[in-house]
Amino acid sequence: MEMGSLAPGDRPHAVMIPYPAQGHVTPMLKLAKLLHAKGFHVTFVNNEFNHRRLLRSQSADTLRGLPGFRFAAIADGLPPSDREATQDIPALCYSTMTTCLPRFKELIVKLNEEAEASGGALPPVTCVVADSVMSFGLRAARELGLRCATLWTASACGYMGYCHYKDLLDRGLFPLKEEAQLSNGYLDTTIDWIPAMPKDIRLRDLPTFLRAMDPDDIMFNFFVHETAAMSQASAVVINTWDELDSPLLDAMSKLLPPIYTVGPLHLTEKVLEHEAVGVFLTHSGWNSSLEGICGAVPMVCWPFFAEQQTNCRYKCTEWGIGMEIGDNVRRTEVEAMIREVMEEEKGREMRRRVIELQKSAVASARPGGRSMHNVDRLIQEVLLA
Numbered sequence: 383m384e385m386g387s388l389a390p391g392d393r394p395h396a397v398m399i400p401y402p403a404q405g406h407v408t409p410m411l412k413l414a415k416l417l418h419a420k421g422f423h424v425t426f427v428n429n430e431f432n433h434r435r436l437l438r439s440q441s442a443d444t445l446r447g448l449p450g451f452r453f454a455a456i457a458d459g460l461p462p463s464d465r466e467a468t469q470d471i472p473a474l475c476y477s478t479m480t481t482c483l484p485r486f487k488e489l490i491v492k493l494n495e496e497a498e499a500s501g502g503a504l505p506p507v508t509c510v511v512a513d514s515v516m517s518f519g520l521r522a523a524r525e526l527g528l529r530c531a532t533l534w535t536a537s538a539c540g541y542m543g544y545c546h547y548k549d550l551l552d553r554g555l556f557p558l559k560e561e562a563q564l565s566n567g568y569l570d571t572t573i574d575w576i577p578a579m580p581k582d583i584r585l586r587d588l589p590t591f592l593r594a595m596d597p598d599d600i601m602f603n604f605f606v607h608e609t610a611a612m613s614q615a616s617a618v619v620i621n622t623w624d625e626l627d628s629p630l631l632d633a634m635s636k637l638l639p640p641i642y643t644v645g646p647l648h649l650t651e652k653v654l655e656h657e658a659v660g661v662f663l664t665h666s667g668w669n670s671s672l673e674g675i676c677g678a679v680p681m682v683c684w685p686f687f688a689e690q691q692t693n694c695r696y697k698c699t700e701w702g703i704g705m706e707i708g709d710n711v712r713r714t715e716v717e718a719m720i721r722e723v724m725e726e727e728k729g730r731e732m733r734r735r736v737i738e739l740q741k742s743a744v745a746s747a748r749p750g751g752r753s754m755h756n757v758d759r760l761i762q763e764v765l766l767a
């Protein structure tokens with residue numbers, strides 16, 4: 383029987399919780415919409431800070447969602463802050479890691495109580511899909527006897543960098559010994575031992591939270607903890623496709639539960655496909671990088687933090703679809719780089735390569751493509767198993 387023909391109270395019910403930042407919420411919401419279209423009842427859980435922002439930007443009716451799709455919220459453990467400001471990232475990471483488990487379990491219990499009292503109008507919770515850096519969601523699912531999957535919203539190369547943070551510590555490469563190591567060439571140290579990554583990758587190409595002198599640095603240890611906790615899931619879902627990241631995915635498969643590639647989900651983003659767009663200046667976050675590939679636009683990369691540096695390295699060196707702006711940014715240098723991308727032979731070669739990647743992305747994400755087939759496999763083999 384097709385799930386769409388089931389009575390509302392008999393449908394599978396997925397509770398989905400992203401890390402409370404836009405780059406995580408967007409891909410989780412796209413996956414939630416896919417599951418809803420496949421017949422799932424979905425409860426999408428924001429932290430209260432983002433839930434309030436959503437309330438202010440949309441009408442209250444919008445938060446009631448479509449039939450079978452609703453929003454909920456839990457406290458993130460932080461004190462109230464400026465409603466228009468971005469929350470402090472280290473404080474938010476530490477708080478979600480240490481305080482959110484009981485709150486999330488309480489929400490699931492409440493949802494089940496509502497289902498029981500609904501007279502068949504609402505289904506009980508059957509599975510959890512948690513952001514990979516919200517691993518308390520996986521622990522909650524395990525403790526409550528629910529099926530669970532985790533969504534890694536960043537890149538495969540970013541994951542390989544983060545999951546080897548502990549090795550940097552064990553090899554004495556973290557923490558930094560002095561601040562001078564940020565600028566004296568130390569970050570050019572070659573790291574040739576991470577599986578499936580280039581043998582000439584440097585410390586500066588890895589996610590930036592290693593650039594700390596405190597062994598107890600919150601962000602470094604947060605990623606050590608969260609990447610290790612991904613093993614609690616029955617499956618890892620990742621926003622990429624096999625043709626782009628095959629060697630990295632093979633390496634990840636030796637470290638993680640079964641991996642399901644379901645990306646890109648960005649084929650609906652049309653801005654970069656406009657004929658007037660010749661180049662994309664991006665910080666190299668993974669969502670933006672995918673948008674650039676799906677729009678077949680070469681990229682000028684200006685990474686800021688986290689795994690943006692790793693994505694930049696892959697786009698510029700491994701895939702040949704980008705150019706990096708250096709640390710000392712000058713207007714004339716940026717202008718020259720943009721002209722090179724738009725007018726010279728190197729730019730034409732970058733465009734040729736990004737068009738090839740776009741074609742493989744479209745083939746994977748279209749109905750009947752490999753990524754959409756993997757969504758069906760995820761549902762049957764994990765979420766309904």
